[in-house]
Structures are given as structure tokens and as C-alpha cells.
Amino acid sequence: MKTMLAIISNALCRITGRSAGEQTVSEGARVVASRSLSDFTPQATFDIKKCDVHRLEAGPPVRAELTREQGLQYYRTMQTVRRMELKADQLYKQKIIRGFCHLYDGQEACAAGIEAAINPSDHLITAYRAHGYTFTRGVSIREILAELTGRRGGVAKGKGGSMHMYAPHFYGGNGIVGAQVPLGAGIALACQYQGNNQICVTLYGDGAANQGQLFETFNMAALWKLPCIFVCENNKYGMGTSVERASASTDYYKRGDFIPGLRVDGMDVLCVREAAKFAADHCRAGKGPIIMELQTYRYHGHSMSDPGVSYRTREEIQEVRSKSDPISLLKERLLSNNMASVEELKEIDIQIRKEVEEAAQFATSDPEPPLEELCNHIFSNDPPLEVRGTNPWSKLKSIS
Amino acid sequence: MAASLRCFLRSGKRAVLVAVRRGIHNSSPAAVQVTVRDALNQAMDEELERDERVFLLGEEVAQYDGAYKVSRGLWKKYGDKRIIDTPISEMGFAGIAVGAAMAGLRPICEFMTFNFSMQAIDQVINSAAKTYYMSAGLQPVPIVFRGPNGASAGVAAQHSQCFAAWYAHCPGLKVVSPWNSEDARGLLKAAIRDDNPVVFLENELMYGVPFEMSDESQSKDFTIPIGKAKVERQGSHITLVSHSRFVGHCLDAAAVLAKEGVDCEVINLRTIRPMDVECIEGSVMKTNHLVTVEGGWPQFGIGAEICARIMEGPAFNFLDAPVTRVTGVDIPMPYAKILEENSLPQVKDIIFSVKKTLNV
Numbered sequence: 060m061k062t063m064l065a066i067i068s069n070a071l072c073r074i075t076g077r078s079a080g081e082q083t084v085s086e087g088a089r090v091v092a093s094r095s096l097s098d099f100t101p102q103a104t105f106d107i108k109k110c111d112v113h114r115l116e117a118g119p120p121v122r123a124e125l126t127r128e129q130g131l132q133y134y135r136t137m138q139t140v141r142r143m144e145l146k147a148d149q150l151y152k153q154k155i156i157r158g159f160c161h162l163y164d165g166q167e168a169c170a171a172g173i174e175a176a177i178n179p180s181d182h183l184i185t186a187y188r189a190h191g192y193t194f195t196r197g198v199s200i201r202e203i204l205a206e207l208t209g210r211r212g213g214v215a216k217g218k219g220g221s222m223h224m225y226a227p228h229f230y231g232g233n234g235i236v237g238a239q240v241p242l243g244a245g246i247a248l249a250c251q252y253q254g255n256n257q258i259c260v261t262l263y264g265d266g267a268a269n270q271g272q273l274f275e276t277f278n279m280a281a282l283w284k285l286p287c288i289f290v291c292e293n294n295k296y297g298m299g300t301s302v303e304r305a306s307a308s309t310d311y312y313k314r315g316d317f318i319p320g321l322r323v324d325g326m327d328v329l330c331v332r333e334a335a336k337f338a339a340d341h342c343r344a345g346k347g348p349i350i351m352e353l354q355t356y357r358y359h360g361h362s363m364s365d366p367g368v369s370y371r372t373r374e375e376i377q378e379v380r381s382k383s384d385p386i387s388l389l390k391e392r393l394l395s396n397n398m399a400s401v402e403e404l405k406e407i408d409i410q411i412r413k414e415v416e417e418a419a420q421f422a423t424s425d426p427e428p429p430l431e432e433l434c435n436h437i438f439s440n441d442p443p444l445e446v447r448g449t450n451p452w453s454k455l456k457s458i459s
Numbered sequence: 460m461a462a463s464l465r466c467f468l469r470s471g472k473r474a475v476l477v478a479v480r481r482g483i484h485n486s487s488p489a490a491v492q493v494t495v496r497d498a499l500n501q502a503m504d505e506e507l508e509r510d511e512r513v514f515l516l517g518e519e520v521a522q523y524d525g526a527y528k529v530s531r532g533l534w535k536k537y538g539d540k541r542i543i544d545t546p547i548s549e550m551g552f553a554g555i556a557v558g559a560a561m562a563g564l565r566p567i568c569e570f571m572t573f574n575f576s577m578q579a580i581d582q583v584i585n586s587a588a589k590t591y592y593m594s595a596g597l598q599p600v601p602i603v604f605r606g607p608n609g610a611s612a613g614v615a616a617q618h619s620q621c622f623a624a625w626y627a628h629c630p631g632l633k634v635v636s637p638w639n640s641e642d643a644r645g646l647l648k649a650a651i652r653d654d655n656p657v658v659f660l661e662n663e664l665m666y667g668v669p670f671e672m673s674d675e676s677q678s679k680d681f682t683i684p685i686g687k688a689k690v691e692r693q694g695s696h697i698t699l700v701s702h703s704r705f706v707g708h709c710l711d712a713a714a715v716l717a718k719e720g721v722d723c724e725v726i727n728l729r730t731i732r733p734m735d736v737e738c739i740e741g742s743v744m745k746t747n748h749l750v751t752v753e754g755g756w757p758q759f760g761i762g763a764e765i766c767a768r769i770m771e772g773p774a775f776n777f778l779d780a781p782v783t784r785v786t787g788v789d790i791p792m793p794y795a796k797i798l799e800e801n802s803l804p805q806v807k808d809i810i811f812s813v814k815k816t817l818n819v
Contacts, residue, residue, distance in 0.1 A: 216595035245558020275551025439599035
């Protein structure tokens with residue numbers, strides 16, 4: 060039945076001389092209306108790239124199961140992050156967002172894949188390229204964009220900005236390169252201490268991989284068998300410095316030495332998911348920490364003040380976009396296995412664009428935080444405190 | 460005068476004991492002698508027992524019983540889970556402690572001395588102090604960083620720095636500096652129960668000094684409010700403000716000066732940040748003269764801050780003379796005994812400064 064419909068649909072397209080994606084609404088609607096959910100493949104198994112392993116007998120499976128539901132969910136997640144980041148780019152260029160803005164487009168499969176593998180009750184901490192994780196950990200697009208534009212509706216009431224967004228079991232957003240890694244191990248220590256079978260995913264980049272505090276952390280995490288997944292998002296450049304120019308060893312998954320490691324294709328959401336599941340099981344089994352190097356790529360420069368083409372070629376960026384884009388990869392899989400239709404995905408795209416646009420509207424129109432709140436949140440659970448203003452007569456109030 | 464001075468200086472810690480027994484401290488009849496070390500130990504023991512989220516980590520805190528024996532017996536009682544020996548990795552373990560605090564535990568992070576906290580200072584300031592503000596109240600960090608601060612004896616430049624001014628500079632931190640056993644006990648319990656990052660500056664030379672402690676202070680729920688100074692000695696001619704070990708020096712100086720008819724009020728700051736400026740102001744409005752005493756370097760220090768605050772407030776108009784700061788000498792700490800002694804405020808320096816300020 061479904062092949063028949065597919066044939067009809069393709070024939071229609073050939074007749075009208077349009078490609079499948081360009082069907083007019085009426086033609087498309089007729090075709091879609093007659094395809095029910097049962098026409099789609101409910102589940103399929105995909106071959107995924109084998110992971111390189113370090114100090115492990117075996118790695119994650121080389122085949123991944125994907126249901127239609129999951130496929131659509133991952134697609135939606137990645138597309139949302141993509142559109143949100145591009146909106147942030149736009150708002151930054153309009154000077155509505157200021158200061159630091161480190162965009163995540165290109166790396167969506169990492170955030171989506173990890174979140175698919177862990178539980179909401181697990182913990183996650185990352186560095187400053189954090190908007191993607193802020194979303195996957197449950198913060199709404201409008202609260203993220205409003206935080207970027209510094210408004211009272213932002214997740215941190217406008218007081219944190221791009222690098223300091225928080226949510227339950229999500230510890231930011233951290234501005235000091237590498238500092239989040241010991242923090243993540245500490246969160247894992249708390250999980251172990253409380254015996255709650257939760258784990259902590261602690262992310263850092265190829266640049267941070269050379270920070271001394273990482274090695275201090277690896278030592279303690281291994282010594283105490285902390286349930287911590289250390290994830291190196293290797294996007295090949297630490298700001299403007301390529302990995303070859305920064306690291307004596309670019310095998311980041313081996314840099315934990317005595318800690319087992321995996322090198323994972325970070326552009327494939329299924330690969331990331333399977334590896335993260337494998338890693339999470341490792342931790343929950345009490346085997347101690349594990350390192351996951353996700354090989355990924357960022358389309359934008361390091362931040363909005365970096366055009367991103369002085370240290371790499373436009374050709375390189377274009378090549379990744381055309382051959383390895385994480386969203387395209389998933390879309391292709393879904394379509395070629397009849398797990399979703401072009402129209403359906405287009406519908407999702409339209410919905411997401413609308414959501415992001417509405418969130419941007421909110422982020423642009425919401426007022427800035429009131430001056431009365433300037434000094435609040437210095438201390439937790441304390442009586443009100445007097446704070447000196449810019450001059451001795453300026454006595455400001457701080458409440459917890 | 461010189462003889463009694465020499466007597467005080469030579470007898471050192473015995474002098475403090477003697478001074479204490481002579482009733483400089485108001486103590487109830489059934490009081491007990493407790494060293495600062497034991498007071499800290501008991502405070503931690505009680506808080507560990509009271510709340511199972513509290514734990515201690517640092518170098519040598521467990522099996523060695525603490526580099527200065529402050530955590531003696533705790534590992535034996537509470538075990539590996541709650542008393543954790545760390546490798547020599549200050550930045551790493553301080554960060555781990557902060558992360559644990561973020562995830563719901565209440566760590567006590569010991570630095571063997573605060574000199575080593577410099578390796579970890581980013582975690583103290585950027586990860587601990589600023590987070591509650593940056594998250595607009597979403598993420599508290601209930602942690603205590605404790606350890607000996609300032610000069611010890613013969614440990615030279617890299618092991619003698621006072622960090623009170625550095626930490627007290629930063630919003631989001633509470634900075635506490637106990638002098639005697641009661642301070643140590645009450646303030647440490649308060650710090651552990653506080654939901655915010657507290658830097659707890661101890662003093663190695665005070666660890667072995669015993670003080671009388673009241674019955675009240677022996678209660679398991681005895682805490683001293685952070686942010687409140689204490690008037691250790693009432694006086695009318697001049698106010699001496701100090702923190703940590705030098706409170707004792709001020710009291711010694713006051714005893715000598717009393718014989719010459721100079722009546723000193725001695726204030727023990729107890730907390731550096733938030734500073735109890737009202738207490739100092741109230742005293743200055745009574746005595747009209749102020750001398751600050753600290754072990755740290757003069758520039759941008761505790762005394763400098765007190766001067767600025769006095770000038771900005773109501774007490775300025777009550778001053779009959781500029782405020783005098785007595786501080787450590789503005790040099791890295793030398794090793795040789797005679798040089799070291801002359802690098803820190805001595806009782807004679809305080810006496811001299813008081814007389815100069817009073818123009819007597």
C-alpha cells in the first residue's frame with residue numbers, strides 16, 4: 060500500500076515537473092491526507108560508525124534502533140537548536156544581543172544524542188557553548204533568548220547572559236575554560252555519596268583538554284570511581300587554534316590515560332546516543348569514569364566576534380555542511396526508510412520557525428530587569444543586606 | 460613598664476593564658492578550657508553528626524588526622540565516605556567540592572594553608588562566590604573553605620601570606636576570621652550551616668592556645684552570627700579593631716596601657732565580610748580615636764577598608780585624629796627570627812601607635 064502511494068506521489072511530481080519537496084499545498088495535502096501513520100515504517104535499525112576504543116574490551120554497538128517517534132523527536136530537537144542559534148546570530152548582528160555569544164550550530168547531534176541516552180534525573184554541565192544543552196535540559200527557547208537579550212524573562216532574569224544559564228540538574232554554562240570539569244566530577248561525587256544511581260555528564264572542548272585541572276580531575280575521578288562521563292566535544296579548533304597546533308596528542312579520548320575512552324562520530328545523533336548509553340551503563344555499573352570524544356564541527360566562528368574564516372577555509376566549512384550536517388543525516392535516514400514524509404518534516408520546520416520567531420519577539424519586547432533587583436541574589440537564604448552603590452550615599456538593598 | 464612589656468613578650472602564649480585567667484574574658488564559674496584546635500574539631504564533629512550532607516575533604520585530613528591535627532579522630536569516627544583524603548590537587552579538589560555543593564551536599568574544603576588556595580582561587584571566586592548571583596538565585600553553593608591563614612613561625616615568604624583582604628574584596632563570599640576558641644566553635648558551626656560560600660580563616664599559631672569556654676558555648680546548637688563583631692574589652696579613650704591572632708595582641712597592649720591610665724576598647728571583628736561597621740562606628744563615636752591592627756600587608760588591606768568606611772559614615776565627625784593602621788610590614792615574609800618578628804605587629808607597636816594617635 061505504501062509503496063503504491065509513494066509511486067503515485069512520485070509520478071505526480073514528475074507530471075507536474077516539481078520535486079517532491081516543492082509540492083504545492085493542495086497537491087501535498089491530498090497526498091499527505093491519504094497517508095496515515097500506519098503507512099510509515101515504525102522502526103528501523105541503522106548501521107553506525109564503529110567507535111575507536113581506549114582501554115575497553117568492546118565499544119558501543121554498531122547498529123542502532125530508531126523508532127519513528129524517536130526520529131521525529133531528535134529531528135525536532137536538533138532543528139530547534141539550529142534555528143535558535145541562527146536567530147541568536149541575527150539578534151547579535153542587530154546588536155540586540157551583546158557581549159559573548161558562542162553558537163552551537165553544527166554540533167546539534169551531540170546535545171540531542173546525549174540527552175536521548177540519559178535520564179532527566181541525571182546531571183549535565185558544560186562550558187560556554189551552552190545554548191544547545193540549556194534547551195535539551197529543559198529550558199524554553201523564549202527563556203534562553205530572553206536571557207541572551209538580557210531581559211527579566213530570561214532564565215537567569217537577565218543577570219547571567221549567554222554563559223550562565225541554569226536549570227534543575229543542569230549546572231550551566233561556565234565561562235572559565237576547564238573550570239566546569241572539576242565541578243562535574245564534584246556533582247558525580249554527590250551522586251555517588253547519595254547513592255541515587257545518577258550520573259554526571261561533564262563536557263569540555265578540545266581547547267580545554269589541555270587544562271591542568273582536567274588531569275587533576277581525571278586522577279580523582281578514577282581514584283574514587285566517580286560516576287562521571289567526561290565528554291570532549293572536539294570541533295577541531297580552540298578559538299583560532301587548530302587541534303594540531305594546540306595538542307601534542309589529538310587523541311582526546313586517550314588523554315585520560317588510565318580512564319577508558321571512546322572516539323565517536325559526533326555528527327551522527329545515533330552514534331552519539333549509543334556511545335552515551337554505553338558510557339552511562341559503564342558509570343552506573345560502578346566502573347568509574349569514562350571519556351567520550353565527540354568528533355564534531357561548528358559552523359560559526361568561536362564566538363560572534365570571530366568570522367571563523369581566518370584559520371579555516373570556507374571550503375572546509377561548506378564541505379562539512381554538505382556531507383556531514385547532523386540534521387541532514389537524520390533527515391535522509393528518516394526519508395529513505397519511509398519513517399517520515401517530506402511534508403511532515405517541512406511542517407515541523409515551519410512550526411519550529413514560528414516558535415523561534417515568537418520567542419525572539421518575546422526576547423526583544425520583554426523589559427530589562429528592574430534596577431531594584433540589581434543587588435539581589437548575593438546570598439542564599441539570608442536576611443536583606445545593604446550593598447554599597449557607586450558612591451557613599453547610594454545604599455542599595457539586596458534580598459536573597 | 461619595659462619590664463612588664465618584656466614579661467608579656469617573652470611569655471608569649473602563657474601570657475594569653477594568664478590574661479585570660481585574670482578575667483579579661485567574662486566566663487561563667489563552671490567554664491572549661493578548650494584549645495582553638497579542639498574547638499574546631501568539636502564543631503566539625505557535631506556538624507558532621509547533625510547533617511549527613513556535611514563532609515570534609517582536603518590533603519591529609521583523614522588518615523593523618525589533619526596536617527595540624529584539626530580533624531583528629533574524625534576519619535576514625537565517620538569513615539572514608541565523609542572524611543576524604545585528596546591528592547595534592549587544589550584546583551581539582553576545590554572544584555570538586557564546589558560541584559558537590561551545587562548538587563546538594565555541604566562540603567568543608569580544607570586548604571592546608573590558604574597560600575595553596577591561590578592555586579584554586581578561580582574555583583572559590585568564579586565557581587562558588589558568583590554563582591548564586593549569576594543564576595539569579597537558581598543555584599546556591601553551600602560550602603566552607605577553611606584552613607590556616609597568615610603568618611606562622613619560620614615558614615618564610617611563600618607560606619605566610621594573609622588572604623583576608625583578597626577574599627573580602629569579593630561579593631558573594633562571606634569571610635570569617637575567628638580569634639579564640641569560642642569564635643572558632645561558634646563561627647565554624649555557623650559557617651557550615653550557612654547556605655553560602657564561606658572562607659574561614661584560621662591561624663596556626665592559635666591552634667594550641669586554650670581559652671575558657673562558657674557552658675552556653677558548649678551547646679550543640681551554639682552558633683555565632685556571621686557579620687557581628689564583639690567588643691572584647693570596654694574602654695573610653697581609644698578603639699582598637701583587629702581580627703584573628705592580633706586581637707590577643709590588642710588585649711595585651713590594652714592591659715599595659717591601662718596601667719598608664721589609657722583605657723582601650725578592643726573590638727574583635729570576627730567577620731571580615733560582611734564587616735560590622737556599625738560596631739566600629741558606635742565605638743569611635745564614644746572614644747573619638749581609632750587604631751586598626753592586622754597581620755596582613757598595609758596596601759588595600761582590612762585597615763584601609765575600615766578607614767574608608769569610617770570616613771563615609773557618621774563616625775568621621777567624632778574623630779579627634781586620623782585613623783592609624785598597624786599592619787604587617789610591606790615585604791614578603793623573611794625567614795630569620797629577628798627579621799620575622801619585626802615583620803609583624805608586636806604589642807609594643809600597638810602601644811606606640813595608640814600613644815601617637817592620642818598624642819600622649
